[in-house]
Amino acid sequence: MDIAGFCTQSAVIIVAGKGGVGKTTVSAALARTAARSGLSVLIVELEGKSGLTSALGHPELLTYDEVVLSPGGSQAGSPAEDGRAMAEIRARTLTPDDALLEYLVDHGLRRVSKRLVNSGALDVVATAVPGIRDILVLGKVKQLERSRRADVIVVDAPAAGHAITFLTSAQGLLDSARVGPIRTQAADVVELLSDSARCQVVLVTLPEETPVNETVETAYKLEDSVGTSLGPVIVNGIYPHLDHLEADPGEAAAAAGVTLGPGEADALRAAAVFRRRREELQAEQVDRLADGLPLPQLWLPHLFTTELGLREVDQLADALAAGLERLPEVMAGPGGRSRSAESAS
Ligand SMILES: Nc1ncnc2c1ncn2[C@@H]1O[C@H](COP(=O)(O)OP(=O)(O)OP(=O)(O)O)[C@@H](O)[C@H]1O
Numbered sequence: 001m002d003i004a005g006f007c008t009q010s011a012v013i014i015v016a017g018k019g020g021v022g023k024t025t026v027s028a029a030l031a032r033t034a035a036r037s038g039l040s041v042l043i044v045e046l047e048g049k050s051g052l053t054s055a056l057g058h059p060e061l062l063t064y065d066e067v068v069l070s071p072g073g074s075q076a077g078s079p080a081e082d083g084r085a086m087a088e089i090r091a092r093t094l095t096p097d098d099a100l101l102e103y104l105v106d107h108g109l110r111r112v113s114k115r116l117v118n119s120g121a122l123d124v125v126a127t128a129v130p131g132i133r134d135i136l137v138l139g140k141v142k143q144l145e146r147s148r149r150a151d152v153i154v155v156d157a158p159a160a161g162h163a164i165t166f167l168t169s170a171q172g173l174l175d176s177a178r179v180g181p182i183r184t185q186a187a188d189v190v191e192l193l194s195d196s197a198r199c200q201v202v203l204v205t206l207p208e209e210t211p212v213n214e215t216v217e218t219a220y221k222l223e224d225s226v227g228t229s230l231g232p233v234i235v236n237g238i239y240p241h242l243d244h245l246e247a248d249p250g251e252a253a254a255a256a257g258v259t260l261g262p263g264e265a266d267a268l269r270a271a272a273v274f275r276r277r278r279e280e281l282q283a284e285q286v287d288r289l290a291d292g293l294p295l296p297q298l299w300l301p302h303l304f305t306t307e308l309g310l311r312e313v314d315q316l317a318d319a320l321a322a323g324l325e326r327l328p329e330v331m332a333g334p335g336g337r338s339r340s341a342e343s344a345s
């Protein structure tokens with residue numbers, strides 16, 4: 001599949017998954033991939049301090065106001081693809097408090113808005129109306145999408161089990177609120193989440209047992225309760241295959257003209273066994289994921305560095321682009337239905 005084609009399949013790409021699996025890193029890599037194919041990107045970060053800015057080589061934390069993380073054109077420091085100039089990547093945070101403030105101001109309540117928000121009124125409302133925070137945030141995402149703030153809007157979704165609540169609370173509110181502005185907002189959000197031409201969810205997982213189980217479960221829940229369209233599953237942290245793990249350390253050292261110290265051959269042998277076992281375990285989990293979820297998989301390598309910066313993110317962007325290029329044009333949903341079949345019915 002053409003990279004630009006994938007990125008414009010829907011204006012909003014929500015990157016979701018269990019805590020720590022690499023959502024922020026994947027959001028950054030996806031943004032670079034899209035920008036390199038000439039599409040402007042707005043990354044929306046929901047939690048602050050996600051590490052997004054350092055992954056993209058930007059020195060400061062994000063705020064509610066957009067900042068340019070990587071300029072477009074020739075200054076971008078990365079080769080443009082197909083002769084196209086690299087497009088701009090901007091980013092911002094989006095918190096429920098700020099979204100509420102903006103909502104109130106937009107609805108003629110400027111005078112009370114600051115006081116309401118500062119007095120913690122949102123906490124009171126949030127207790128009375130569960131899901132209101134998610135609706136406020138996603139309502140704002142919808143507004144950004146409608147105003148075409150960028151060719152692609154990448155949303156770095158909240159961690160852990162919250163992703164499901166985050167994406168299903170609009171439907172829940174729609175079922176309970178009969179009339180009023182909350183219902184309108186919830187309806188708009190459900191409309192966005194369930195329209196595959198406007199929004200898709202990309203699930204990120206590690207090739208490990210618990211994340212794989214949760215990913216399969218989340219995929220079906222999202223499709224059943226919201227009708228969200230799911231993009232390919234990103235399997236992050238795949239150990240690159242190493243040849244020669246079967247080699248005898250003593251013989252290999254002798255062939256290379258190196259003398260091993262006492263115990264080194266055993267240590268190397270143990271390390272090789274460990275690594276081989278890790279690769280096997282990952283392969284098992286990747287198969288299990290494929291059995292449980294008929295969605296295409298994109299694999300990202302585990303990078304052996306202490307901190308990921310722009311160079312590493314670009315390495316992951318390369319892997320994403322290569323994986324996307326191998327994807328077929330029509331992708332199946334977790335229930336096995338293809339998108340084109342869905343839109344035809
Ligand atoms: N492919 C990779 N290779 C090596 N390290 C990685 C890779 N992907 C992510 N990491 C590292 O793993 C850690 C977690 O990644 P990241 O912050 O992207 O996860 P997350 O899902 O956004 O976490 P959270 O749920 O806390 O928001 C980070 O330190 C990141 O640099």
Ligand SMILES: [Mg+2]
Binds near residue numbers: 024025050
């Ligand atoms: Mg994160």
